[in-house]
């Protein structure tokens with residue numbers, strides 16, 4: 001077995017155990033393989049080992065990789081901050097955007113999504129702790145943005161995404177994940193037909209699943225260390 005095959009097997013086992021102890025046996029968790037600063041060959045190997053969802057933060061790097069890999073059965077997730085002059089390429093090349101946090105970006109993605117493609121799956125990025133260096137919105141902005149996105153025909157609102165602040169205690173980290181999950185539940189209460197709570201990365205995905213995540217974004221846990229090109 002290749003190394004990535006071993007890593008995937010280990011992660012799936014950890015996910016299954018976490019679901020079982022959370023009383024969620026039978027549910028599934030989507031693994032988004034975060035391939036930023038990994039070569040296209042790593043994506044090909046992960047695909048051969050069974051993964052279909054891949055996440056990228058940096059648009060130029062992503063576009064090159066998507067065209068090198070050239071596999072139309074993969075679902076690419078854009079997980080980086082979105083500049084409004086980059087929305088066209090995102091709308092044309094990705095299946096999911098996890099970092100939508102304002103109406104202007106949503107409108108542009110909707111206008112620029114090619115007619116021949118399925119609607120773009122969208123997650124609203126939350127930033128409940130108002131961290132200035134991160135994108136995302138606060139709880140009071142969630143319903144208005146969700147309502148806006150729901151009216152756009154080429155976007156499909158699927159849920160929320162969030163990243164707890166770095167260096168929280170384990171207890172605070174758990175509380176942060178739970179707060180994100182609570183916002184997803186609130187959307188459901190308001191009749192939004194969402195199905196995705198994207199939270200949890202390599203170091204904390206089991207905690208995130210315990211708190212309600214069903215989509216984890218894993219880079220180093222799958223691929224090992226990234227090359228250290230500056231952001």
Ligand SMILES: *Cc1c(COP(=O)(O)O)cnc(C)c1O
Nearest residue numbers: 034079201202217218219220221
């Ligand atoms: C880099 C990144 C990840 C993956 O991080 P790891 O710690 O390597 O798993 C997940 N989500 C986002 C938004 C990222 O930028």
